[in-house]
Amino acid sequence: MSSIAARTYLTPEEYIASERKATLKSEYLSGEIVAMSGASLAHNLITMNTANQLYNQLIENGCRVFTGDMRVGIGAGISYFYPDVSVVCDEPRFEDDVFDTLINPQVIVEVLSTSTENYDRGEKFVRYRQLESLQEYILISQDRVQIDHYLRQGEQWILSEFSALEHVLSLVSIGAELSLNQIYRFVELETDNSLQATRSV
Numbered sequence: 460m461s462s463i464a465a466r467t468y469l470t471p472e473e474y475i476a477s478e479r480k481a482t483l484k485s486e487y488l489s490g491e492i493v494a495m496s497g498a499s500l501a502h503n504l505i506t507m508n509t510a511n512q513l514y515n516q517l518i519e520n521g522c523r524v525f526t527g528d529m530r531v532g533i534g535a536g537i538s539y540f541y542p543d544v545s546v547v548c549d550e551p552r553f554e555d556d557v558f559d560t561l562i563n564p565q566v567i568v569e570v571l572s573t574s575t576e577n578y579d580r581g582e583k584f585v586r587y588r589q590l591e592s593l594q595e596y597i598l599i600s601q602d603r604v605q606i607d608h609y610l611r612q613g614e615q616w617i618l619s620e621f622s623a624l625e626h627v628l629s630l631v632s633i634g635a636e637l638s639l640n641q642i643y644r645f646v647e648l649e650t651d652n653s654l655q656a657t658r659s660v
Contacts (some may be wrong), residue, residue: 467492471536478530478539479559487539488582495541496574498527501601501646505570506543508642509599513546513566516635522548525561531590532560538586544568548633549592563592565632570599584609588616594632603649604639 468490469477478485486493498506506526514524525545532539532554539560546566554560567587569579579598587593596609596616606621608628621628621639628637 502570504646508644510544530560532562533589542567543570566595568597
């Protein structure tokens with residue numbers, strides 16, 4: 460949900476102080492401010508559908524599921540992002556006593572758009588991989604049934620692709636599953652010939 464059109468430069472301390480007073484969110488890459496744009500209907504539906512599935516499965520396990528208002532900090536001020544969904548099943552750790560910057564997510568989900576896909580797959584993923592806690596990174600297309608799931612195995616990230624509504628994605632690091640049929644519930648999706656609305660079972 461980010462736009463890389465508006466840029467300025469601040470120290471980490473200046474960024475955090477500004478962000479805590481701002482009405483609009485911005486992300487931070489080594490001094491560079493990346494303004495965030497609004498989200499589409501599909502983006503909002505996918506984010507909520509995904510977060511709800513995770514919350515319902517994990518609430519009894521003491522896991523926390525956060526949506527896009529929870530900032531994630533990387534490398535003591537090197538980068539700050541607002542993932543669409545993040546999950547921590549260990550004791551959550553925060554950058555300071557304001558408790559608005561999570562530093563140990565185990566799972567991060569980003570919902571892709573035309574303007575953000577290269578950013579989410581590229582620069583953002585490079586920086587997310589610096590989080591020692593992060594075990595799984597999930598990229599969800601909002602206009603077609605397509606999910607890329609990256610699983611950390613030692614120093615490697617193993618990619619699995621899901622492209623059918625009947626598929627179920629297993630999140631091994633937190634013991635949860637994501638049904639693609641539920642992720643795309645109520646979302647209008649492109650097909651080869653037309654647009655169709657998915658229906659939940």
